[in-house]
Amino acid sequence: MTLVFVETDETGQVALTSAEAVTFARTNAAALARMAGSPSEQPSGASATSGGVAQRPEGSSEEGLGVDVAVIGALTDAAGEQLASLGVGRIHHFESADLEAYSAPAWAQALVEIAPETGTVLASGTPRGMELMAHVAVRTGERIAANVVAADDEGLLRQVLGGAAFERLNLDGDLQVLTIAGHACTPEETTPTSPEVLTHSPEVAAEDLRTRVVRTEVEAADDTSGLTQARAVVGAGRGVGSQDGFDEVLELVDHLGGALGVSRVVTGLGWRPHAEQVGQTGSRITPDVYIACGISGAIQHMAGIEGAKTLIAINTDEESTMVQRADYAIIGDLHEVVGAVNEEIRNRRG
The missing domain is CATH 3.40.50.1220 (TPP-binding domain)
Structure with a gap:
């Protein structure tokens, strides 16, 4: 299974780079699964609004099967519709007062708690996505590949030297942690799914809140x-x-x-x-x-x-x-x- 961290903008829409990351996960699902091995048990500890174990979403295909997303903070109807059009199978929605303000350690731990034992966790290569995936890699003891642009039978391809060169690599381990280079692919809609929404309200350790955003100013x-x-x-x-x-x-x-x-x-x-x-x-x-x-x-x-x-x-x-x-x-x-x-x-x- 692949878990994608999704960022939303101030209007509640899915960020363009996150839509790209979801598309990357869906269109490269088979290659990512081969590199990570067979998916293990699904994450636990969630309260599903639709109840039960997630089945294949209506209208989904093998291409997108197993692509989950995580949204921390508000989940608007518009974002839900966007994610459905991108072929998402399940939406993990985190609702917690401790997670309202961005905190890399706290948000990363939230992702770790629902991450698959075998599979892929990825985010777009934004400053926030890069920081979160670095924390996830440390907390899971896995390696990380940043600025990935492709995945195929030969492994992962990522940008290095500011995009002047590319590096081919394979990550050992059961869980792959990746960031996807901005604009590595174009967001592509598919047959709309009916994503299952699972709500999480995790307990956050005080030590994970020592660094967090206290004020945001946008010019x-x-x-x-x-x-x-x-x-x-x-x-x-x-x-x-x-x-x-x-x-x-x-x-x-x-x-x-x-x-x-x-x-x-x-x-x-x-x-x-x-x-x-x-x-x-x-x-x-x-x-x-x-x-x-x-x-x-x-x-x-x-x-x-x-x-x-x-x-x-x-x-x-x-x-x-x-x-x-x-x-x-x-x-x-x-x-x-x-x-x-x-x-x-x-x-x-x-």
Whole structure:
């Protein structure tokens, strides 16, 4: 059996990266089961709202059989419907005053208590998912594989060196603990299931609550949802020249109905806010097209755009990594090239 930790956002929706992790678990269920051996007894200690032992959910298939999820905190109807559309078999919902505020030790112990003896526990490779799975690995005495992107008969494949290389490995042990790299797969709905919901109210040890979140402050400028969900992203790097050099790329963004993404050097110079940064320390994006303007292609930036379906580079340096990796490249000054593209778009639109 595979257990997936699911994060929800402030609106109660399943986070995009968690939807990706559930899809990964479902579509790779057979390979994960082979690597972990045969599933053992199902977790105990839960109170099922539907009662009894979980049977195959209505409408489920062999592909998704055995995929459970864990939700700590509020479980909205919308999240339940999303998880059903993703083919989840069972939802483990934790309701406890001690778990309302995030605490890595306490939340990890909650997951350990329902984890299968043989199988897989995984989460998306977000900061929270990475921290929780590290705690789970320590508490179960198992090894962990971070930033996994694929699972097949040859084992697990994971990103290393910021996505510049990949490592093939197999985890020994009965329980596999994994984090799934952001955008390693696209969320895919399947025949909707009718997940069984099991409610847990665990007792939390005082020592596990020594570190926990006491206050959360969210700034509007940190909202990157437009960037991570955009189908077209125009990237801008040092090549724009200055803080005032974004006019052409911003106009192109408007024409495409997309979003602006920038390199680390741009935010480091204070030209644009960090919320727009793309890369290993910024957002990882999966647009249909990414147009990189004046970006050389540092390893950290390439790690953030590897999910782009089509990569177009505009750069004066034809030897740059971005140009070499691009599907299409235009060698020239970005202001001239993008300016000409904008003019052509305006002319065609009348």
